[in-house]
Each structure stands twice: as structure tokens, then as C-alpha cells.
């Protein structure tokens with residue numbers, strides 16, 4: 481179930497016609513649904529019920545401040561991968577005590593910021609990083625809480641670009657050397673070993689890789705407990721997929737049903753880092769058709785949103801449903817839906833069957849709430865799209881459309897050119 485549905489021929493975002501929003505705020509426009517966000521977060525929260533757990537929403541999927549504030553109000557924590565994400569999480573009111581920090585390339589400045597903010601824990605990805613955190617924590621007269629990110633060598637059966645937990649990947653510490661690393665970590669004076677973390681990839685639509693990876697991690701957890709490590713947190717990462725086309729991913733409850741019996745009795749707090757499954761189907765991207773064109777025996781629909789607004793089709797050949805904001809009964813044709821960017825790789829869909837569209841009509845790119853706006857750029861000097869949050873009949877701008885001035889605001893003209 482989601483909150484972008486037709487009423488008659490007209491697509492609605494909750495109780496607001498999408499056309500109205502596109503006319504009021506302009507296009508390209510990201511529209512998010514409050515109810516959908518809350519529902520997806522709740523699905524996680526309720527799945528784990530009374531079992532001690534923290535849901536650390538993975539900011540990278542969508543960093544809009546209003547989206548973050550809404551999730552913070554539901555009690556959400558954050559999974560961050562940069563100082564910038566820490567800044568956003570704190571600004572949105574997510575409590576530092578619920579923030580976990582992953583990523584293979586944390587800088588000194590970022591580590592200091594996180595230590596000063598008193599985050600829940602660092603998910604450490606290498607020995608070098610461990611030593612760096614120890615050194616910095618020492619200089620600040622603090623102890624850094626850490627988990628080691630374990631690479632369990634499990635194939636998540638997803639797109640190769642978004643799978644992370646196999647031994648050839650740059651992420652984490654090989655599971656067969658984990659005990660050795662934990663021993664090293666425990667000898668560092670300014671490090672407090674508190675957790676174990678794993679994350680194996682994204683857009684995972686099968687339950688088995690989750691269960692296998694958790695099982696492998698539990699073997700390690702038990703071994704660590706035997707060796708008197710006080711592991712308080714088991715962080716199982718994110719990665720649950722959503723339906724873009726016909727995928728039927730398990731629900732958070734399906735996964736919880738499998739995982740809880742495995743974890744029960746181990747005295748740990750469970751941490752999850754879902755991104756896509758919280759925001760993915762809570763957002764759409766609305767675009768306007770600019771021109772229609774035939775070329776090389778193909779029909780092109782040229783729209784005002786491009787790979788700079790939604791990169792997933794170009795980057796991963798990702799599929800997104802594209803539907804008209806006003807349904808018609810016109811003949812169906814096969815089209816490439818392309819953006820205005822000067823690259824052949826700039827497309828939203830290829831060979832897509834669609835009812836004929838006219839110029840100036842609106843199309844909605846579905847399932848665009850995750851890794852849409854957060855991966856967008858201003859390439860070709862196209863200002864950023866606007867963002868709107870809908871709640872029932874109410875809607876509000878949550879991200880102002882970029883301006884030409886925004887494009888150059890950070891630039892500095894050297895004196896010798898003035």
C-alpha cells in the first residue's frame with residue numbers, strides 16, 4: 481500500500497491532486513508523503529515490538545530536513561556516513577545517542593565532530609581507522625564507542641554496484657579475521673568496544689541473505705562473548721528492497737519473525753539501518769513533458785527532469801514506473817523518456833509503453849523517495865528540483881527550488897580576475 485494513488489483519472493499524493501502541486505510548485509518536483517514515511521518507519525518499529533531495538537534511518541537515502549524531522553518525531557535514530565549527514569541529523573532533532581557512523585573514509589575533522597556530539601557508536605571499517613579514532617579520542621580525553629563492521633562474505637543477490645558484503649568489496653573487516661581485530665581494538669586505551677555491525681548490500685528482495693549474514697555474525701558475537709567482550713549492540717545494517725516493478729520483498733515483520741528467535745537471549749540491543757525501505761515508496765518525482773520527437777525509428781518524450789535529478793536509471797539501469805498524472809485513453813506507444821542533459825545516458829526510461837502524452841503534461845516517476853534527491857546534482861547548471869511534503873490535505877514546501885544564484889553562490893572570483 482502506498483499513498484500515491486489514482487482517484488478517478490487523477491493521481492493523488494494522499495488527499496492532494498499531484499497536478500495541483502506541480503502547478504503550484506513547478507517541475508521537476510519531488511513529492512513526499514508523510515503517512516507513507518510514518519507507516520514505513522512504524523512497520524520496522526512494530527516488527528521488533530518489545531525487543532530492545534533502535535532504528536537508525538540511513539540518511540543517505542533522503543536527507544531532506546522535513547523528512548528527517550518527521551522520522552525523528554517517530555523516535556528514529558540515524559545511520560550516517562559523513563560529517564554533513566551528522567550535521568543534518570542533529571539539526572533535524574535526531575538524538576546523538578541514536579546515531580551510528582559508518583563509512584570507509586572518515587576524516588579527522590569528522591571523527592572529532594562525532595566524538596564531540598557523543599554519538600552512539602562508530603562502525604569502524606579498518607585497522608587504520610581504528611587507530612585514528614583511538615588517537616583522536618585520546619587527544620580529546622574521551623573514549624570512543626565502536627563496533628567493527630564485519631564483512632560476512634554473503635552474496636545479497638542484488639545489483640553488483642550496491643552489494644557490499646562480499647570479500648572483494650572495500651567495506652568492513654573480513655569475518656575470519658574479526659576476533660583478531662577485536663582483540664587489537666580492546667587493547668587501545670581510548671576505544672570502548674560496544675558492538676558488532678554488518679551490512680551486505682541494498683535492494684535485497686530475498687530473506688535468505690539477511691538470515692545467513694545474521695547467522696554468521698552471531699557465531700562471531702558468541703565467540704566475542706566467550707572472550708569476555710561486552711557487546712551491547714548488534715547492528716544488522718539496512719538493505720531491504722522495495723517494489724519498483726514486480727519485486728516482492730519481505731516486509732520488516734517477515735524478517736523480524738526469522739531474526740528474533742535467532743537473536744533472543746543474547747542480551748543485545750538490535751540496531752537496523754534501513755534507508756530505501758523507509759523512504760523509497762514515500763516519494764515521487766513529477767516532471768513535465770517539454771517536447772516529443774521521432775528519431776532513428778524511435779519515439780522520444782523529452783521531459784524537464786534529467787539524470788541530474790534522478791540518477792538511478794542512468795547509473796544502475798534502474799527501473800522506475802512512470803505514469804501520467806492525468807490518465808488518458810489515448811493509444812499506447814513505446815517511448816524513451818529522456819531528460820534535457822547533454823548525455824546519451826540521460827534517460828528515465830527506455831522502450832517504455834505509455835499512453836501517448838502531449839506537450840506540457842505531467843508524468844510521475846514512482847518510487848523516487850530514496851536515492852533520488854540525495855544523489856541529484858546541478859550538472860549542466862540545472863538548479864535543484866523543489867521538494868514538497870504532503871500530509872492529508874496539507875502540503876508544504878520543504879526544499880526550495882534552486883536558483884541560478886545558488887549555482888554560483890559558493891564560487892569565489894580570484895582578485896587577479898576582477
Ligand code: LLP
Pocket residue numbers: 538540541559582583642644679681682683717718719720753754755756757792796850851855
Ligand atoms: N547502512 C549502510 C552501511 C549502507 O551502506 C547503506 C546503503 C544502508 C545502511 C542503507 O541501505 P538501504 O536500506 O537503503 O538499502 N544509491 C543506490 C543505493 C546505495 C546504498 C548504499 N548503502 C541506489 O540508488 O540503489
